Amino acid sequence: MRRQLQTMRKSLFDQGYLDEQFVQLEELQDDANPNFVEEVVTLYYRDSGRIILNIEQALERKPFDFNKLDAYMHQFKGSSSSIGAKKVKAESTLFREYCRSRNGEGCMRTFQQLKKEYATLRRKLEAYFQLARQAGPVETACRPK
Amino acid sequence: MVLLESGFSSPRNDVFPAGLRVLVVDDDPTWLKILEKMLKKCSYEVTTCGLARDALNLLRERKDGYDIVISDVNMPDMDGFKLLEHVGLEMDLPVIMMSVDGETSRVMKGVQHGACDYLLKPIRMKELRNIWQHVFRKKIHEVRDIESLEGIESIQMTRSGCDLFDDGHFLGGDDTTSGRKRKDADNKHEDRDLSDPSSTKKARVIWTVDLHQKFVKAVNQIGFDKVGPKKILDLMNIPRLTRENVASHLQKYRLYLSRLQKESDIKNSFIGMKHSDPPNNSTASFGLHKPSNTMPDDVLNGTYSFPVNNSLVQTVDVKGQGDRHGIASVPVAEPKGALSKDIPDSHKTKSSQMSFDHYSLGSAASGVSFASFGSTTQARYSWTEIPEIQSKVEYEPVQPENGFNQLPLPEPSMIEKEVNRSRTEVKPLFDEYRSNLVGHSSPADLVDLFPGQSKNQTLKNQVFDPISATKSSIKTKDISQNCLADSEFAKRNLNAAGREVTLASLPEDLQIFWLQGDGYPMNIALQNFDFPEYNDPALIDETPFYSYDAPRLDHEHLFDPTEYYAIDQGLFV
Numbered sequence: 001m002r003r004q005l006q007t008m009r010k011s012l013f014d015q016g017y018l019d020e021q022f023v024q025l026e027e028l029q030d031d032a033n034p035n036f037v038e039e040v041v042t043l044y045y046r047d048s049g050r051i052i053l054n055i056e057q058a059l060e061r062k063p064f065d066f067n068k069l070d071a072y073m074h075q076f077k078g079s080s081s082s083i084g085a086k087k088v089k090a091e092s093t094l095f096r097e098y099c100r101s102r103n104g105e106g107c108m109r110t111f112q113q114l115k116k117e118y119a120t121l122r123r124k125l126e127a128y129f130q131l132a133r134q135a136g137p138v139e140t141a142c143r144p145k
Numbered sequence: 146m147v148l149l150e151s152g153f154s155s156p157r158n159d160v161f162p163a164g165l166r167v168l169v170v171d172d173d174p175t176w177l178k179i180l181e182k183m184l185k186k187c188s189y190e191v192t193t194c195g196l197a198r199d200a201l202n203l204l205r206e207r208k209d210g211y212d213i214v215i216s217d218v219n220m221p222d223m224d225g226f227k228l229l230e231h232v233g234l235e236m237d238l239p240v241i242m243m244s245v246d247g248e249t250s251r252v253m254k255g256v257q258h259g260a261c262d263y264l265l266k267p268i269r270m271k272e273l274r275n276i277w278q279h280v281f282r283k284k285i286h287e288v289r290d291i292e293s294l295e296g297i298e299s300i301q302m303t304r305s306g307c308d309l310f311d312d313g314h315f316l317g318g319d320d321t322t323s324g325r326k327r328k329d330a331d332n333k334h335e336d337r338d339l340s341d342p343s344s345t346k347k348a349r350v351i352w353t354v355d356l357h358q359k360f361v362k363a364v365n366q367i368g369f370d371k372v373g374p375k376k377i378l379d380l381m382n383i384p385r386l387t388r389e390n391v392a393s394h395l396q397k398y399r400l401y402l403s404r405l406q407k408e409s410d411i412k413n414s415f416i417g418m419k420h421s422d423p424p425n426n427s428t429a430s431f432g433l434h435k436p437s438n439t440m441p442d443d444v445l446n447g448t449y450s451f452p453v454n455n456s457l458v459q460t461v462d463v464k465g466q467g468d469r470h471g472i473a474s475v476p477v478a479e480p481k482g483a484l485s486k487d488i489p490d491s492h493k494t495k496s497s498q499m500s501f502d503h504y505s506l507g508s509a510a511s512g513v514s515f516a517s518f519g520s521t522t523q524a525r526y527s528w529t530e531i532p533e534i535q536s537k538v539e540y541e542p543v544q545p546e547n548g549f550n551q552l553p554l555p556e557p558s559m560i561e562k563e564v565n566r567s568r569t570e571v572k573p574l575f576d577e578y579r580s581n582l583v584g585h586s587s588p589a590d591l592v593d594l595f596p597g598q599s600k601n602q603t604l605k606n607q608v609f610d611p612i613s614a615t616k617s618s619i620k621t622k623d624i625s626q627n628c629l630a631d632s633e634f635a636k637r638n639l640n641a642a643g644r645e646v647t648l649a650s651l652p653e654d655l656q657i658f659w660l661q662g663d664g665y666p667m668n669i670a671l672q673n674f675d676f677p678e679y680n681d682p683a684l685i686d687e688t689p690f691y692s693y694d695a696p697r698l699d700h701e702h703l704f705d706p707t708e709y710y711a712i713d714q715g716l717f718v
Contacts, residue, residue: 021267028182028270036182044175074219075173078245081267083176 001135007130017121021084026092038129044083045122051076052115059108069107070099154300161404162277164581170200170216170228171243176266180215187274197223197693204236206369209399218251225259233259237392239279243268287392348665359383360394417615489536 012018022037029036055072058065077092093115099107167189171177177193185192192211194200197220205212218225242255245266253351255263261279264272363380364372381391392676507697 006329007557023181024267024269025179028179031180039179041174043178047174071219078217078219078266079173081245082179082493084267119332 001131005128005131005135008124008131012124012128016086019084019086021081021090023084027032038132041083041125044079048076048079048118052118055111057078060073064102064107065100065101066104066107066117070096072085073093073099076122085121088121089112091117107108162280165213165280166192166209166211167213167276168192168194168200168203169227170194170197170214170220172196172217172220176217176243180268181272183268183270186270192614196220197225197228200228201231201235204232208236208370208372211236213239213276215241215243215276218242218255229255229258229260234375235371235386237283237374241279242275287389300396354533356381356383356386357394360391360398362445364395365399366389440707455556538678 011132012036013022025040033039038070051072055069055076058072059070073092077096079087080088080092091110094106095110095114098104156470163260163581165187167184169177169180169184169191171193172195174195177195181191181707193201197216200214202217204214216225216228216232225242225244229242232238232240239261240259241262241264243266244251247265252263261282262276359381360377363377364378367373367376372395374388374395377395378386378388378391503533540608
């Protein structure tokens with residue numbers, strides 16, 4: 001099971017879903033906060049979900065308020081950077097660029113892609129944490145970098 | 146940056162940077178959680194905040210409760226840059242900005258607004274580990290600001306302290322008077338010399354009584370808890386006065402107040418007096434207001450106004466002093482409470498006051514035993530005896546008769562003359578003064594200062610012939626008046642005594658007052674006093690303190706009675 005966990009973890013990095021920040025979170029995990037990483041990820045999804053909703057609503061209002069959209073995405077990007085959500089972050093950056101160039105179409109497209117990545121990552125992390133819990137706390141804490 | 150902490154939490158200076166008190170402000174809960182964990186791993190003390198508004202409230206509530214602020218640039222309720230400005234101005238803390246946006250223009254804006262660093266998200270642990278350097282840097286700069294002043298002050302303090310001891314406890318009598326005078330004179334002279342050299346380092350601001358009063362006024366206006374150098378500076382509106390000047394002065398003031406507080410505590414415990422803080426005094430009105438509420442007696446007021454040495458007080462570094470805590474918030478309260486409480490009843494509770502004074506003096510006077518303090522200050526106290534005082538600042542502490550038994554009023558003769566009544570009155574002043582002073586560096590100094598002052602106060606009420614006449618009527622009501630009178634008296638005395646108005650001689654009461662008054666450093670003798678944040682309005686009101694405020698840093702004028710008088714009038718009236 002541990003090997004499984006390690007493999008899963010590795011693939012998340014290799015496939016570009018997660019970046020170095022995730023490792024930082026893992027390093028912060030200790031006896032005082034044995035489930036720190038999972039807690040942070042949970043918090044992220046809860047809070048960022050709110051922002052996603054805001055953006056969706058903003059995209060339904062025509063014409064687009066690009067400044068507002070940009071502001072939302074800025075917020076979302078910052079949040080995503082906290083857990084090292086690499087792909088999601090990339091989409092956020094792209095979205096902001098479209099906002100700046102006032103490209104509504106580009107925004108919409110990018111946003112869809114972003115949501116996809118966002119959901120995929122969530123699934124993968126959920127599976128990961130579930131496995132980690134089964135494997136035992138030691139496993140996750142001693143994960144080699 | 147506060148070198149010493151206030152009552153809330155104190156930085157662990159001994160293991161710096163561990164224990165660094167960080168306030169993190171970010172609307173993103175995920176980041177808040179992560180940063181909190183990261184900072185804790187750095188052994189820092191973390192407080193998190195989701196709103197800029199809350200952050201400012203926290204900062205204002207706990208002055209000196211934090212060492213550094215880390216804030217995100219984008220926040221819903223307030224622009225991060227705005228928060229940055231506020232923090233810099235009001236609290237003068239180092240602020241680090243964070244953002245996921247690393248655009249040069251943004252970073253530049255951050256720096257322009259005063260950020261000492263700009264971090265890009267995602268933030269690494271190692272970046273947070275080094276934030277202490279900003280705190281340290283600020284401390285160094287601040288220290289530099291005041292160290293020249295402090296250097297002199299500390300010297301004075303030492304001297305004063307020595308004087309106090311040397312002079313012995315005035316419990317007995319006025320024998321020390323002359324000795325003291327001499328000493329004081331010497332000290333004064335020395336102090337003067339000391340102050341000169343420092344001037345070469347930087348333009349030193351001489352915190353005259355007047356200036357200090359303005360300072361105190363500003364502090365009170367802002368609210369002691371919310372005070373910050375910039376705010377004060379703005380309120381004071383003095384050209385050429387820099388924020389650094391105010392910052393260091395504020396620091397001293399705080400220390401002074403805390404010292405007062407401490408002393409009052411000691412005194413109280415020692416004497417068993419209970420100082421009831423004057424209802425409002427405490428904080429505020431340092432010196433400027435009339436603590437009248439609590440201090441029924443002029444005495445209190447009088448003592449209060451003992452700004453004793455504004456300039457002198459400089460040395461007293463009230464701020465930060467940990468022990469100040471108690472005082473910090475109530476710097477005034479402490480001394481004031483004690484003093485005013487005690488003193489107000491000067492007429493009636495003289496004795497209590499006396500004790501108080503003793504108390505305050507004792508505690509304040511670093512090492513000066515209260516008992517002795519009384520004696521030392523006593524010399525000063527003899528203010529009440531105005532006539533006596535003139536000859537020398539050393540007033541014998543208001544004689545115990547008045548209730549200041551504890552205070553060794555050394556100058557019985559002086560005091561006697563005055564009038565017993567005045568004595569008692571003076572005592573309270575002295576006590577207060579002393580208490581105030583106590584906090585500061587040289588209680589003795591304070592005492593000296595006050596004596597005149599306190600005396601004035603009390604004297605005003607009664608004794609001072611010229612003043613007392615007026616004062617007496619004022620006595621209870623218009624402390625300021627007393628102050629004036631006292632100040633006048635003090636001034637006179639001061640002149641006569643030269644700088645000798647050592648706090649030591651000042652009855653504790655005076656000291657207390659002194660301290661209370663917004664930590665208005667009793668320049669006079671207290672050069673060393675840091676103004677504890679003495680917001681004892683009550684005390685302050687009494688102000689004669691101010692009159693004493695010898696703004697001169699160079700200690701030359703510890704008390705310039707004439708000055709004080711004028712000031713008092715101006716201020717209190």
